[in-house]
Amino acid sequence: MADKIQAVRGMHDILPDQINYWQYLESVLNRLLSSYGYLELRLPIVEKTALFKRSIGEVTDIVEKEMYTFDDRNGDSLTLRPEGTAGCLRACLEHGLLHNQQLRLWYHGQMFRHERPQKGRYRQFYQVGVEAYGMAGPDIDIELIALSHRLWQELGVRDVVQLELNTLGTAQERLLYRDKLVTYFDQHRDHLDQDSLDRLERNPLRILDSKNPDLAELISAAPTFSECLQDESMAHFQHLQSGLGDLGIAYVLNPHLVRGLDYYCNTVFEWTTTQLGAQGTICAGGRYDGLVTQLGGRPVPAIGFAMGLERIILLIQEVAAEQMPANVPHVYMIRLGEMGEQFGLQLSERLRSALPELRLILNCGGGSAKSQFKRADKSGAQFALIIGEDEVNKLEFGLKTLRKDQQQQNLSEQAVIDFLKQTI
Ligand code: ATP
Numbered sequence: 001m002a003d004k005i006q007a008v009r010g011m012h013d014i015l016p017d018q019i020n021y022w023q024y025l026e027s028v029l030n031r032l033l034s035s036y037g038y039l040e041l042r043l044p045i046v047e048k049t050a051l052f053k054r055s056i057g058e059v060t061d062i063v064e065k066e067m068y069t070f071d072d073r074n075g076d077s078l079t080l081r082p083e084g085t086a087g088c089l090r091a092c093l094e095h096g097l098l099h100n101q102q103l104r105l106w107y108h109g110q111m112f113r114h115e116r117p118q119k120g121r122y123r124q125f126y127q128v129g130v131e132a133y134g135m136a137g138p139d140i141d142i143e144l145i146a147l148s149h150r151l152w153q154e155l156g157v158r159d160v161v162q163l164e165l166n167t168l169g170t171a172q173e174r175l176l177y178r179d180k181l182v183t184y185f186d187q188h189r190d191h192l193d194q195d196s197l198d199r200l201e202r203n204p205l206r207i208l209d210s211k212n213p214d215l216a217e218l219i220s221a222a223p224t225f226s227e228c229l230q231d232e233s234m235a236h237f238q239h240l241q242s243g244l245g246d247l248g249i250a251y252v253l254n255p256h257l258v259r260g261l262d263y264y265c266n267t268v269f270e271w272t273t274t275q276l277g278a279q280g281t282i283c284a285g286g287r288y289d290g291l292v293t294q295l296g297g298r299p300v301p302a303i304g305f306a307m308g309l310e311r312i313i314l315l316i317q318e319v320a321a322e323q324m325p326a327n328v329p330h331v332y333m334i335r336l337g338e339m340g341e342q343f344g345l346q347l348s349e350r351l352r353s354a355l356p357e358l359r360l361i362l363n364c365g366g367g368s369a370k371s372q373f374k375r376a377d378k379s380g381a382q383f384a385l386i387i388g389e390d391e392v393n394k395l396e397f398g399l400k401t402l403r404k405d406q407q408q409q410n411l412s413e414q415a416v417i418d419f420l421k422q423t424i
């Protein structure tokens with residue numbers, strides 16, 4: 001036999017035994033986002049490489065080490081999207097959606113990053129991204145955070161997540177801060193790892209984002225942004241905090257939260273949890289007013305966030321699995337003999353018409369009563385509905401409880417419908 005070909009490392013199949021978590025999360029998100037007036041858009045998975053280099057920033061982990069980049073058959077450099085903001089903005093500019101407009105958008109889909117795979121970190125993963133354009137904030141900043149907060153409440157994970165908040169001010173204020181940081185880290189050169197020494201030259205703010213535990217102490221003593229903030233940025237940040245206070249949304253200020261992408265300004269935030277080990281950030285975002293001009297458009301204020309769905313699902317499984325709606329069939333229809341098969345087929349379609357919510361599995365491929373009951377049991381169905389020659393002659397069908405006390409009732413077709421209407 002030939003060797004079996006396996007999936008690419010870090011890229012996972014989502015099998016049917018997990019799919020109810022995905023469908024549940026996606027349906028909650030769909031409803032929630034539309035209740036806040038956000039519109040979905042669907043974007044290509046592949047974009048021109050230049051789009052990501054220009055938007056994410058050349059000196060970032062993503063662009064330097066994580067992108068899946070290849071030349072297509074025409075020799076154009078293309079990249080599997082590592083995140084969605086760039087493509088979303090590209091689409092809005094290309095279709096003229098941003099002209100003097102306010103827009104609330106979201107998208108959903110696979111992202112690709114060549115990272116070391118581990119729990120909560122994959123090479124293909126799913127994000128839902130939410131973006132708001134044309135609003136300078138901070139009211140829209142508050143709305144986005146309130147929306148994510150409501151999501152945690154609905155999913156039953158509110159108690160195990162924490163909101164971390166920071167501001168990165170304006171580009172000018174960031175330059176000032178950059179100088180302070182360079183001076184500070186330069187004095188402690190001998191404590192820096194190679195990665196941070198590189199960043200010191202090229203992108204010193206990113207040292208604050210280092211995941212090396214040996215640097216934690218040095219980083220926590222580093223100068224903070226607040227020393228460089230001017231009145232306007234300070235007012236934005238304070239307004240944001242008082243709005244969150246009004247809504248009763250708790251947060252902690254994390255002066256070293258910088259985020260992995262270069263384009264952020266003013267508000268940045270992350271929702272984190274301690275339940276998932278090192279991969280604790282389930283949602284992250286911030287304001288990126290400068291990005292539209294960087295991509296060739298007129299200036300448009302913008303803010304957004306993205307959340308990693310695998311990590312959210314891990315969290316639901318950890319702390320809120322009992323909230324999950326069941327996804328097992330209600331009825332497994334057992335069909336015995338030729339008459340039972342023929343009548344059962346037609347009855348199953350009548351039941352589906354009468355009860356659109358019904359999840360019914362029709363026994364196909366024959367089998368003895370015993371083997372059909374085995375399949376019924378394995379399917380997880382609540383009831384077996386038994387259609388044999390006798391039942392067809394009497395027009396009374398056996399409805400047997402499979403999970404509890406195994407009672408059987410004999411019911412007419414209408415009585416079966418009435419019973420299921422009440423029960424499912
Ligand atoms: P991290 O610090 O964990 O690497 P990040 O700052 O690179 O995250 P973002 O680019 O902000 O992440 O992406 C937003 C969210 O997408 C993250 O908070 C996380 O939930 C999820 N995410 C990012 N990278 C991965 C990955 N490789 N596998 C699974 N989820 C991911």
Ligand code: MG
Nearest residue numbers: 061062115260
């Ligand atoms: Mg990362």
